[in-house]
Amino acid sequence: MSPSSSFLFLFLTISLASSHGFNHPFDPLAPLEITQVQTIVTSYISSSSSFTTNQKVHFHYVGLEEPDKPSINSWLSSPSLSSNLPPRQAFVIIRVGQQTHELKVDLSNNSVVSNMLHNGNGFPTITSEELEIANALPFEYPPFIASMDKRGLNVEEVVCESCTVGWFGEKEKSNRIVKVVCYYLNGTVNLFMRPIEGIIVVVDLDQMKVTGYNDRAIIPIPKAEGTDYRQVKETDGEGERRLFRSSLEEEIIMQQDEPNFSIEGHTVRWENWEFHLAFDMRAGPIISLASIFDPEQDTYRRVLYRGFLSEIFVPYMDLTLEWYFRVFFDAGEYGGGLCTVPLQPLTDCPPDAKFMDGYFTNQDGSFGKTPNVFCVFERDAGNVLWRHTETGIPNRVITEVRKEKTLVVRTVLTLSNYDYIVDWEFKKTGVITVTVGATGLLEVRGTEYTHADQIKEEAYGTLLAENSLGANHDHFLSFYLDLDIDGEANSFVKTKLETKRVTGNWSERKSYWTTVSEAAKTESDARVRVGSGDTQLVFVNPNKKTKIGNNIGYRLVPGSNVGQLLTDDDYPQIRGDFSKYNVWVTPFNKSERYAGGLYVDQSHGEDTLAEWSKRDREIENKDIVLWYTMGFHHVPCQEDFPLMPTLNGVFELRPYNFFEQNPVLNAKN
């Protein structure tokens, strides 16, 4: 890019960044601001005596330094006053000279406010550029080429992917490494169904070179036939070509003119809901200040201060040499936001969806863009909001039915083989439903087996096709939910449904159940494994009651869920101990954001939700955070081959004596 075109680009960016004419303190860093951070940090490094001249800086994270709550609340009291905006700061993680630094950068005065060296275990999110280079290194490594030759494979058809390596109790300070595993395309694009087993290439990311190599065994590569998933495989010399999609084209014609929601800057308004939607290169979508309008009080009432996907823990259950370390912490190791993909209009989202872009930081500090990173759409799934047919009044039949429409915010995170469709759905009833759809490709292990009858010992999974074992694994997605149920100070109340036996003859009945509620005093009271359905989990504002005296609250309604099965002392579990319970509650602490820790790559589990919770802090009538872990045990089946249909997990936040009465009684169709 020449200097003049660069200037033009910056100018355009400025125009775009301010085009919505409105600033919100939770707005993510705009492209111009990312560039500004790059300039400030680069200049700081080159001028600071702490750093050697000309040391190369890699940016691993650049995001908004979240303003303190008091300053947000002060701004909210009169948001039109721009002087009320909290100072605009960035939180930055860089690697310089094989060390990790955390910087706080003030954008208003172009300064680095603080610089902290990270001395502990664990490394920041690996950059996309590092992965790209590491994935290419085997092709310049003669022993690897020899291994391919030995197998008779055409190197041009081999692709490699870097796996994070975890931690397995090593005491010495570890190098920042990945283990590269490779696949043989030759006739398919579905690389994950064609693993070249038996080979591990160890790459040191700081030195960016191969530091270890093992070719243990030659194992058959599953066949390519039947693994491709593309609609059109023909090429016209310029890559894939698409058929004209007639049915989708028709849908465009049916598209309605204007959506029934508005997006002003990053603020989304729909029916009785208002919330802020931001993109972050670590967390992906962040929902802030979600509030629902209460016509009775003639005001918006807060439900959720901040909510995002905090970590994704995917431990595989295959203990073979090339597999045991596959215990991914996807969001922290690869970057949940970095791995978002552009949503395809008409297929990923309905025709009338509106799209937003997301901006992240490249390794060199420049900004990158994921176009269409979010879509927002109104969903009419043909459901009924409420209904009743009254036939109990003689000679009259009354039927009243209201249709349900909801608002969906969708993001897709593609973490290598898996695609996670993350939907935040807002309902007029006050319900927030979070649905995660898992689809994409399984990780498959190559094997000699061609028939299940041949399997005589532990195979760690299901034979999905000839030579293809689908490895057993879990997904644990931890959601950070800083609830503010009608205000900041909340309590977590467990309402147990208890069987009461009737003693004496005063009733014809011998039993019934009733509710016994108890507020969790400290963090240890608030660890819950869901499942029995006999305990209701309610977050109340103990300082407010409805007119008739019930505690104002919201219920956490888990969907079908599972818990961790690994032993407590297993290293992956030490790092991902948040998966032991589905529910944790902590007092708000700005530094506690990621359930597996800030530096999760090769972490030792020292900075995790489970560790913080051990402090057993008080959580009653405090500003508290709910951490909800949604789990899937995945025993693969043949229907998952060569690509799996979407499998959904879900949870809800549902008003529970939050309103004086049904808030949608007056809903119109």
Place this chain on the structure above:
Amino acid sequence: MSPSSSFLFLFLTISLASSHGFNHPFDPLAPLEITQVQTIVTSYISSSSSFTTNQKVHFHYVGLEEPDKPSINSWLSSPSLSSNLPPRQAFVIIRVGQQTHELKVDLSNNSVVSNMLHNGNGFPTITSEELEIANALPFEYPPFIASMDKRGLNVEEVVCESCTVGWFGEKEKSNRIVKVVCYYLNGTVNLFMRPIEGIIVVVDLDQMKVTGYNDRAIIPIPKAEGTDYRQVKETDGEGERRLFRSSLEEEIIMQQDEPNFSIEGHTVRWENWEFHLAFDMRAGPIISLASIFDPEQDTYRRVLYRGFLSEIFVPYMDLTLEWYFRVFFDAGEYGGGLCTVPLQPLTDCPPDAKFMDGYFTNQDGSFGKTPNVFCVFERDAGNVLWRHTETGIPNRVITEVRKEKTLVVRTVLTLSNYDYIVDWEFKKTGVITVTVGATGLLEVRGTEYTHADQIKEEAYGTLLAENSLGANHDHFLSFYLDLDIDGEANSFVKTKLETKRVTGNWSERKSYWTTVSEAAKTESDARVRVGSGDTQLVFVNPNKKTKIGNNIGYRLVPGSNVGQLLTDDDYPQIRGDFSKYNVWVTPFNKSERYAGGLYVDQSHGEDTLAEWSKRDREIENKDIVLWYTMGFHHVPCQEDFPLMPTLNGVFELRPYNFFEQNPVLNAKN
């Protein structure tokens, strides 16, 4: 009706009944056939020496006598051969001279094939006519009028409803009674929010007179204000009038021309699915012979032989005198099918839905019709069937996304206050999802309380508004699912995910989980309370395997669910013991259809799923039936007042090594 108009009517009915030009042995009785049954039975009674001349006959049930499986299978082998059709028979339950008779009626030769007197406990479904008369009896009963006067109530604004009375250990042979409870409309149509507490009117249904009365206490009636739920309350002298619904009118315009599914007679075909849909006055919708097309085998493969809602058990947890007996078995006591309501086009179902009517039998044997009892529609909820974005191949990005559309069959059962929206949803992936939405009105108890702080003793529920206690209760819906996974003989396999500790140093890991599968041998092995998610529940065809050797199967995937909390010895629980486990499996037995028994009104729990299961029959590699109970614990909250938003329960049947691979890999958008 004059004889000539009656003839015309019959003629029209014949034309209608045969209009689809196709007969299926599972087709429900057509109106003409119901009339034929009425004629045959009436003539039989009047001519049979077993009955006194001129004894009045009440028809409590008339439905198809389900043909035997071999005759169905024989017909299926060449369905075009009408001679292959099994004999057309009806199953009839009548009451004559205070006794219950079961008749089998052959329609081909106009005869009663069998007549069995029911000597056991329990009574058949109460007829709508009986309920109507019973509900009116208090108004002719002077002590009741006096009670109204004492309370200063205008009798014209009082309406009453009959509650079944259950069984509480009485040894003597019971009369067929209901307990009538009343409500005060005066200013609302929401009668259930305005109970007149303290009064019970006992009505003997056989004598059809008041046989007991108690006015125990005067308790405030909750106010009417704010309880009405109608969109337009103004009247123009001819009852309610509707506003012009502009947004719905628009949707009609957007309606597509032809749906993507066909309904031929009662057979529905959509994408890869084919099934038969029938209406029954007890069970409501019955899905039969649900089969999915397998392009690899070029044939339809059976999944479900018969599926329907077998019973709905709703025990309330309020032990006060007017409430303890409210432990309803709605489907058997009031008739699940009898209580279906006509679906409202545009609101209960989307604009492009197709509707079907249902026919039932009136008390006198004539037929009645519920128009629009089912709707069938294709749903596009904006979901993704599957997707993947592949970024692992250098210099290429591949994104493939397929939209999901599904087919929904919807019915609404309005059981007095509650409306159940029952959706059978078929997915191209082979998944069958059953969703039950509970909406409508709570049962509310009148109380002195106007503020929660006043409650010092057990209130059995939540104060929802002044003087209104929402009673704690459960819903247990038992689904009868006669699975035929790729054939009749199936086994139920529990696949447990077991933690394995690694011993020795051969792995860096200390643990993993693996699967241990065991087929249930007998009924006692097959009782499961779901929840932990650590056991997969699979129905396999042990006689068939996929090409690579996996058992062909379908998984039962429970949604979030609950189990029974009543004690085993409590009378309601003895009658509704199927609620103790979410999963039961029995060998197919034509007489075992209703989890709470055939004669559930005032039953003693002698003919229930739990009782049948005690025989502990063999179920491995047999024609087996899965009974799945979906449970809700409902602790009411203010949002449920004065009408509750829809609350969903769900379960799925999902192919599990049923197909050789993902059956929707080639799906087109």
